[in-house]
Amino acid sequence: METVVGVEGNDEANLDHMPDVKTSPTPSSPTEIADPVVYTLVRVDGDGRLVPATDDEVMQVEDLLEDDKSEIHTVADTGQNVGCASSDGFPSSNCQFDGSEGQPEKPEEVVEAANGQHDAGVGLGELNAGPEETVPLIAKSDDGHIDQPESGGECSNPLAIENGSPVSAVCTNSKPDFSKLKGEICLDNLSVRELHETFKATFGRETSVKDKQWLKRRIAMGLTNSCDFSTTAFVIKDNKVVMKKGKEVIENVDGALVGVSTVDAVNENCGGSLFGCNGQVENLQKYSGERLGNSSLEHDISGEDQQTDQRAAKRLRKPTRRYIEELSEVESKEYGGKLISSVQSSEDGQLPLIYHARPIRHTQSNGRPVVTRQDSLGGSGVQVPYVCRVRRSRPRENFMSLMKLQPSSMGMATKLVKKALGARGARQGNQIGNKVFKARSVSAWIQKPLVTESEKEEHYQLRKASELENDAELKHVDSSGDYSDDYVVSVPTEKGGMRRKHHRPWTLSEVVKLVEGVARYGAGRWSEIKRLAFASYSYRTSVDLKDKWRNLLRASFAQSPADKGSSRKHASVPIPAAILLRVRELAEIQAQVPPNISSSKFAAYSSTNGSSGAGEGFEVTKYGHGRVALIGFPSVGKSTLLTLLTGTHSEAASYEFTTLTCIPGIIHYNGTKIQLLDLPGIIEGASEGKGRGRQVIAVSKSSDIVLMVLDASKSEGHRQILTKELEAVGLRLNKRPPQIYFKRKKTGGISFNSTGPLTHVDEKLCYQILHEYKIHNAELLFREDATVDDLIDVIEGNRKYMKCIYVYNKIDVIGIDDVDKLARQPNSVVISCNLKLNLDRLLAKMWEAMGLVRVYTKPQGQQPDFSDPVVLSADRGGCSVEDFCNHIHRSLVKEVKYVLVWGMSARHYPQHCGLSHVLQDEDVVQIVKKKEKEGEGKGRFKSHSNDPARISDRVKKAPLKN
Numbered sequence: 001m002e003t004v005v006g007v008e009g010n011d012e013a014n015l016d017h018m019p020d021v022k023t024s025p026t027p028s029s030p031t032e033i034a035d036p037v038v039y040t041l042v043r044v045d046g047d048g049r050l051v052p053a054t055d056d057e058v059m060q061v062e063d064l065l066e067d068d069k070s071e072i073h074t075v076a077d078t079g080q081n082v083g084c085a086s087s088d089g090f091p092s093s094n095c096q097f098d099g100s101e102g103q104p105e106k107p108e109e110v111v112e113a114a115n116g117q118h119d120a121g122v123g124l125g126e127l128n129a130g131p132e133e134t135v136p137l138i139a140k141s142d143d144g145h146i147d148q149p150e151s152g153g154e155c156s157n158p159l160a161i162e163n164g165s166p167v168s169a170v171c172t173n174s175k176p177d178f179s180k181l182k183g184e185i186c187l188d189n190l191s192v193r194e195l196h197e198t199f200k201a202t203f204g205r206e207t208s209v210k211d212k213q214w215l216k217r218r219i220a221m222g223l224t225n226s227c228d229f230s231t232t233a234f235v236i237k238d239n240k241v242v243m244k245k246g247k248e249v250i251e252n253v254d255g256a257l258v259g260v261s262t263v264d265a266v267n268e269n270c271g272g273s274l275f276g277c278n279g280q281v282e283n284l285q286k287y288s289g290e291r292l293g294n295s296s297l298e299h300d301i302s303g304e305d306q307q308t309d310q311r312a313a314k315r316l317r318k319p320t321r322r323y324i325e326e327l328s329e330v331e332s333k334e335y336g337g338k339l340i341s342s343v344q345s346s347e348d349g350q351l352p353l354i355y356h357a358r359p360i361r362h363t364q365s366n367g368r369p370v371v372t373r374q375d376s377l378g379g380s381g382v383q384v385p386y387v388c389r390v391r392r393s394r395p396r397e398n399f400m401s402l403m404k405l406q407p408s409s410m411g412m413a414t415k416l417v418k419k420a421l422g423a424r425g426a427r428q429g430n431q432i433g434n435k436v437f438k439a440r441s442v443s444a445w446i447q448k449p450l451v452t453e454s455e456k457e458e459h460y461q462l463r464k465a466s467e468l469e470n471d472a473e474l475k476h477v478d479s480s481g482d483y484s485d486d487y488v489v490s491v492p493t494e495k496g497g498m499r500r501k502h503h504r505p506w507t508l509s510e511v512v513k514l515v516e517g518v519a520r521y522g523a524g525r526w527s528e529i530k531r532l533a534f535a536s537y538s539y540r541t542s543v544d545l546k547d548k549w550r551n552l553l554r555a556s557f558a559q560s561p562a563d564k565g566s567s568r569k570h571a572s573v574p575i576p577a578a579i580l581l582r583v584r585e586l587a588e589i590q591a592q593v594p595p596n597i598s599s600s601k602f603a604a605y606s607s608t609n610g611s612s613g614a615g616e617g618f619e620v621t622k623y624g625h626g627r628v629a630l631i632g633f634p635s636v637g638k639s640t641l642l643t644l645l646t647g648t649h650s651e652a653a654s655y656e657f658t659t660l661t662c663i664p665g666i667i668h669y670n671g672t673k674i675q676l677l678d679l680p681g682i683i684e685g686a687s688e689g690k691g692r693g694r695q696v697i698a699v700s701k702s703s704d705i706v707l708m709v710l711d712a713s714k715s716e717g718h719r720q721i722l723t724k725e726l727e728a729v730g731l732r733l734n735k736r737p738p739q740i741y742f743k744r745k746k747t748g749g750i751s752f753n754s755t756g757p758l759t760h761v762d763e764k765l766c767y768q769i770l771h772e773y774k775i776h777n778a779e780l781l782f783r784e785d786a787t788v789d790d791l792i793d794v795i796e797g798n799r800k801y802m803k804c805i806y807v808y809n810k811i812d813v814i815g816i817d818d819v820d821k822l823a824r825q826p827n828s829v830v831i832s833c834n835l836k837l838n839l840d841r842l843l844a845k846m847w848e849a850m851g852l853v854r855v856y857t858k859p860q861g862q863q864p865d866f867s868d869p870v871v872l873s874a875d876r877g878g879c880s881v882e883d884f885c886n887h888i889h890r891s892l893v894k895e896v897k898y899v900l901v902w903g904m905s906a907r908h909y910p911q912h913c914g915l916s917h918v919l920q921d922e923d924v925v926q927i928v929k930k931k932e933k934e935g936e937g938k939g940r941f942k943s944h945s946n947d948p949a950r951i952s953d954r955v956k957k958a959p960l961k962n
């Protein structure tokens with residue numbers, strides 16, 4: 001039953017004219033036009049890929065495989081024009097063939113085969129119809145032209161040329177009916193009634209559905225799912241197609257295989273063999289009738305065939321409507337998308353090698369439609385069964401070896417694939433070797449299961465070896481951006497799309513480069529490392545470098561270097577212990593901690609090895625209970641001081657600008673952790689950006705207090721210069737905010753007031769300053785004798801008031817009088833890093849300046865926990881009971897009824913305090929929570945009422961009316 005095809009559509013298709021259709025009466029089956037082994041084993045998936053054969057299918061052609069030397073009628077090889085197309089890919093008015101390589105040696109065979117096929121399509125009774133009964137439409141002339149038997153009849157074949165590759169054509173003498181002769185009907189142009197007829201013809205039953213879309217889909221899918229039927233109806237034996245049960249033997253005269261009939265298959269033969277277009281007009285008419293759903297074919301099927309049919313029908317379980325819709329969507333998506341992506345242009349710049357597949361419907365002798373696909377590779381065609389995505393049995397693993405064994409059959413498919421890949425393979429060059437190319441190219445075009453495990457392994461080994469050994473070559477390839485798709489995987493995204501992800505494994509040389517880059521430029525400067533060290537590695541981004549460094553850090557910190565190689569899971573190349581040791585060393589130098597190490601581990605590590613807080617570069621993460629910045633001129637001993645106080649190594653040398661980045665360290669003092677930052681030295685003009693001064697000052701601005709390190713042997717002018725530089729960026733050292741109340745208003749003018757005499761400013765000056773800032777309505781109240789600068793600071797409103805300790809280092813090189821003089825200055829500490837003098841005093845002063853408040857918690861009925869205090873500070877949230885509760889958990893404040901406080905802030909022990917009570921250092925606090933209303937009382941005393949417990953909380957009733 002040749003019913004429908006080409007869903008792609010030909011506008012000329014019209015069912016009403018179908019009985020008058022005159023088409024090439026040489027229907028041939030897929031098994032005829034293609035090799036039977038190819039037909040059975042080679043399947044094309046919806047996306048155009050070949051699907052491996054199953055064991056069942058291989059067994060079916062086993063006899064044929066053994067009989068390799070027998071004649072097998074195969075489709076002519078490449079270089080043929082399918083159908084009546086001219087060699088340049090455009091339709092020609094005459095069916096002209098070059099007659100060179102595509103011409104069969106025995107044209108009569110094809111005629112016979114075609115007739116036989118047609119007869120098989122019509123009925124078994126006509127199977128042995130001889131060629132003399134047919135009226136050939138096309139006859140071959142001596143010059144290789146095909147002449148129409150009727151005068152003026154021309155092979156009017158507006159060939160469907162897709163992507164420059166002629167797909168199929170039919171020789172006919174009736175131009176308007178060409179599309180019908182071709183066996184294609186455009187479903188889009190059919191009316192509902194016609195669709196109903198087609199549906200009936202397709203499924204053998206009627207439907208009441210009037211939705212055209214549904215009908216079209218259903219018809220198309222019904223045919224698509226019948227694809228495997230051909231293999232169940234026939235068995236290939238001794239170069240003959242034998243119907244199952246062995247009762248009906250279809251044999252053509254020369255032993256050419258004859259199976260089911262198809263009009264499109266004739267088209268194939270029309271290109272491949274000159275006489276494929278012959279046929280009978282009568283048979284053609286019959287055939288056309290069958291396309292309209294004539295069920296006469298079914299009556300011709302013998303009982304055995306019907307049984308076979310039933311068995312096959314069981315296998316072809318019809319999907320549900322929902323499944324049909326989903327499947328059709330998937331298929332259409334993949335059909336439209338993947339095939340386009342598989343288009344490769346040929347190397348020589350000629351006609352691009354286009355892999356094109358198109359579904360074609362055929363009719364089997366038993367009336368069931370067979371769907372094959374016209375696959376063309378570079379202009380030559382092969383017709384293979386069109387199968388659904390899922391095959392029933394396990395794919396045969398040695399399918400490729402089977403292909404090699406059968407050069408006459410599967411060789412064609414491999415030839416076609418190889419031809420398409422020829423240009424691509426040539427480009428690949430001989431770097432990786434022929435084997436890799438084979439594995440890669442075949443695996444790219446044929447589905448993965450076709451590549452054997454050994455090939456995969458070989459491919460992997462070679463790839464790995466080529467990466468490790470030929471790094472220079474790799475670089476060359478990578479720099480050009482022509483890297484293989486093997487490293488690209490498609491990862492499904494949350495939105496349902498696909499994202500291409502690169503997963504090229506890191507090589508040892510790359511890791512070494514990365515470690516060197518970090519050692520040279522510092523961790524965190526990934527873009528610089530990428531630019532300078534990984535310029536030739538186009539596939540490594542700065543983010544990749546960062547991620548790899550993080551993983552290296554984890555690996556180096558997580559375990560001892562000795563047992564690293566054994567426990568690493570995902571690395572393609574094990575990292576030597578020496579590199580991991582170097583990573584760890586760099587991490588210690590640069591004060592980094594891998595992100596997966598918990599704070600407790602980190603604390604343990606830092607306490608033993610003197611490590612530091614997390615962070616890198618100038619952007620150092622805040623860590624600990626307070627942050628202190630070391631700021632000063634170059635070579636005053638900042639790095640030396642950091643190393644002494646924290647144990648973190650920071651390079652110190654007698655030349656200036658030894659330190660170029662921010663290096664954090666941790667001081668463990670009084671049970672708290674204080675982050676100490678070593679910064680590059682700043683010079684005059686730092687506030688204007690000189691010598692990275694802005695970054696340095698910005699980091700110091702983010703700290704709680706500043707340690708201004710000064711060289712005691714140098715002039716006092718350094719202190720003023722630094723103070724000025726810091727003030728220029730809004731830092732106010734050891735000052736408290738001016739006691740000036742200032743509020744902008746919309747109207748009302750300026751109201752000026754003061755609580756005391758003003759010696760530095762007067763009302764007029766204040767007005768002038770405010771006018772300078774274009775403020776004409778404001779409220780101004782001086783609560784102290786403030787200066788003009790104080791007023792400007794208040795108006796600006798972006799000043800930061802910080803505590804600063806002036807640390808005079810190198811007192812070992814000055815006299816005692818000068819030391820005494822310096823030590824008596826406010827906020828000053830004199831130290832000597834070389835002699836480790838007065839460092840305790842410095843820490844105490846620092847602690848004092850930071851104003852940290854340690855609060856110990858006391859559970860009810862237990863001793864206070866003095867090991868882990870809650871550290872509060874005025875700068876970081878405040879020191880009240882509420883701040884203390886918030887520090888533990890945000891929701892705790894709601895549950896607190898009152899707190900019991902022991903310590904300096906309490907007047908008696910314990911003192912019942914509320915949330916506003918301000919705590920002092922080393923206070924002990926016990927929180928008393930409110931009792932829950934629910935569950936009050938036990939047993940029969942449990943309260944079941946929802947009324948408030950206290951009478952005052954109850955809602956008062958409305959007074960009674962008189």
Ligand SMILES: Nc1nc2c(ncn2[C@@H]2O[C@H](COP(=O)(O)OP(=O)(O)OP(=O)(O)O)[C@@H](O)[C@H]2O)c(=O)[nH]1
Pocket residue numbers: 632633634635636637638639640641651652653654655656657658659660679680681809810811812813831832833834835
């Ligand atoms: N005499 C003496 N020399 C010291 C003292 N502390 C540090 N130095 C020396 O001062 C020099 C500079 O020390 P660094 O720690 O590198 O100074 P820095 O402030 O970090 O310098 P930069 O990183 O360039 O900003 C080194 O040669 C130290 O040995 C000290 O207490 N006495």
Ligand SMILES: [Mg+2]
Pocket residue numbers: 638639640650651652658659678679
């Ligand atoms: Mg330094």
